[in-house]
Amino acid sequence: MNTQAEAAERRQDASATLETMILLTRKAEFSASHYYWNEAWSAEENVRVFGKCANKNGHGHNYTLEVTVAGEVNGTSGFVVDLKELKDVMEREVVGVYDHRHLNLEVPEFAKMIPTTENIAIAIWKRLEGKIPGAKLHRVRVYEMPDLFADYYGEP
Amino acid sequence: MRAYFSRRYRLSASHRLHTDTFSEEQNRDIYGKCNNPYGHGHNYTIEVTVGGQVGAETGMVCDLVELDTCVQKNVIERFDHMNLNLDPLFQHQVPTTENLCMEIYELLADFNKAELVRVRIEETSNNSFEYPVSKR
Numbered sequence: 369m370n371t372q373a374e375a376a377e378r379r380q381d382a383s384a385t386l387e388t389m390i391l392l393t394r395k396a397e398f399s400a401s402h403y404y405w406n407e408a409w410s411a412e413e414n415v416r417v418f419g420k421c422a423n424k425n426g427h428g429h430n431y432t433l434e435v436t437v438a439g440e441v442n443g444t445s446g447f448v449v450d451l452k453e454l455k456d457v458m459e460r461e462v463v464g465v466y467d468h469r470h471l472n473l474e475v476p477e478f479a480k481m482i483p484t485t486e487n488i489a490i491a492i493w494k495r496l497e498g499k500i501p502g503a504k505l506h507r508v509r510v511y512e513m514p515d516l517f518a519d520y521y522g523e524p
Numbered sequence: 525m526r527a528y529f530s531r532r533y534r535l536s537a538s539h540r541l542h543t544d545t546f547s548e549e550q551n552r553d554i555y556g557k558c559n560n561p562y563g564h565g566h567n568y569t570i571e572v573t574v575g576g577q578v579g580a581e582t583g584m585v586c587d588l589v590e591l592d593t594c595v596q597k598n599v600i601e602r603f604d605h606m607n608l609n610l611d612p613l614f615q616h617q618v619p620t621t622e623n624l625c626m627e628i629y630e631l632l633a634d635f636n637k638a639e640l641v642r643v644r645i646e647e648t649s650n651n652s653f654e655y656p657v658s659k660r
Binding site: 404516 | 525526527528529530531532533573578581582583584585587588589
């Protein structure tokens with residue numbers, strides 16, 4: 369009897385340790401064009417600060433988006449978040465809006481905000497925050513290219 | 525809003541893990557093939573992360589050209605295609621990638637265009653080291 373009771377207790381302990389915070393990351397890709405330009409500055413100043421990124425005809429990148437969520441592992445499903453739901457939210461809120469678009473000209477938040485990698489990460493955070501069922505947004509990482517990326521954690 | 529910006533750089537260098545504190549046998553036991561007498565090399569990837577407020581006018585944490593220039597001058601020119609053991613920084617410590625990571629952090633500490641947050645080094649595609657340790 370004792371042995372059975374101990375085994376049950378051990379099982380309970382094991383399930384308790386599973387109920388802990390974990391991070392989960394999902395990637396997605398989108399391709400878009402952009403340019404850097406501050407209307408408040410002269411053309412010379414824009415070129416001086418932004419270099420070839422200031423070419424007003426724009427240029428493009430293959431972006432990789434990594435969305436990391438934090439949450440408790442659900443004791444029944446073993447999931448932090450339903451991956452299909454996360455994928456659908458990322459598709460609906462971000463990839464469907466940004467992919468194969470000109471960010472400055474076709475995505476509303478960049479009409480008055482320069483679409484730098486940092487600002488794209490912040491904008492994606494705002495698009496996703498509160499929309500992921502059962503998990504908390506932890507980090508948005510945007511790779512403009514494999515050697516250059518920006519992270520945003522929702523900090524003011 | 526505070527964001528973080530990371531950039532990856534590459535350098536190739538040789539090193540040998542060996543310390544006079546230990547006997548030849550202890551060095552072989554501890555460092556294994558990394559203790560082979562003539563050294564060996566790696567293609568290191570140096571990932572530098574800086575953080576700060578995103579400039580309202582520029583949309584940037586800092587100008588990446590300035591970060592590139594600082595890393596090039598203080599790190600790449602110093603270590604690329606060099607023998608790490610011969611660098612003054614490694615006269616009294618073993619050039620493990622842990623120590624290299626901390627030294628590179630110190631070499632970049634004067635960068636004043638944004639806060640230096642982290643240096644992460646991939647020694648090979650399977651080994652990586654980062655300093656300082658952060659919950660992020």
